[in-house]
């Protein structure tokens with residue numbers, strides 16, 4: 051009897067030790083203050099949230115970043131990537147980043163202009179003629195200052211990720227001249243500059259979250275929208291649009307990779323160094339894939355064949371460029387003449 055009782059006590063003890071070990075092994079980064087006093091890679095789970103589909107530069111970059119961090123932490127850090135607004139959408143992601151419910155988000159910069167109007171830069175008409183020019187600005191001194199300007203929001207801008215130039219789609223008529231946009235309702239991502247760009251062309255801009263775009267087009271809430279080939283193709287927007295004008299490119303979709311101060315400043319040096327290397331790796335992937343994924347997207351749009359494609363000639367494009375020039379004067383003060391100058395002068399290396 052005595053030995054049965056002793057055996058039972060040992061068994062209960064073993065169960066308790068096992069349970070404590072299993073539960074205490076890994077910390078969710080949202081509940082962790084990071085504990086930057088301890089050395090070594092800290093066990094944690096990191097969440098990355100974004101709103102677009104899987105076959106896009108943003109998702110591929112996020113996956114590359116996640117895999118790098120998991121592998122090089124010997125599995126101590128788990129990284130969960132949530133695409134398609136599954137975790138947080140355009141309306142909720144910044145708030146949840148600030149609250150550290152998510153550790154990284156990668157919004158379109160035109161959705162961040164409330165935090166700093168300089169994030170309107172990719173919406174200025176024809177500001178960059180290539181991804182490389184955009185990198186030159188965002189990796190340069192002024193671009194870095196803009197990315198780092200979010201301390202009052204408790205957010206840290208880490209890196210610019212590209213998507214590319216916006217093409218324009220609609221259901222009413224092929225867009226060949228600025229006049230063709232007259233009276234059309236166009237969904238825009240965000241920001242005063244993009245809205246004004248369409249007002250200058252006689253269209254009515256309407257800001258809507260990405261997750262509501264397909265339905266808004268389907269139901270005729272808006273006549274058209276502007277986006278990259280990869281977003282148009284992966285969300286099958288051609289199923290609810292009749293015309294696409296390419297070589298328009300008056301504005302771009304560019305992203306800012308953001309984290310929050312609570313998470314980032316709580317990391318110990320070794321963990322931060324590893325995550326930073328993961329960010330660099332993800333950035334490289336996103337940047338090297340953006341052009342290719344957009345070309346693949348365009349190919350798929352043509353193969354699907356449900357939108358009539360019109361390619362603007364360089365002369366036709368120039369007419370848009372001249373018509374949209376006043377947008378620069380209107381926003382010079384708000385964005386900052388020095389910021390616009392640095393962006394205009396950024397040249398590809």
Ligand code: LMR
Nearest residue numbers: 101102158239260277303
């Ligand atoms: C959109 O809202 O149309 C895009 O900016 C979405 C994205 O993140 O690429």
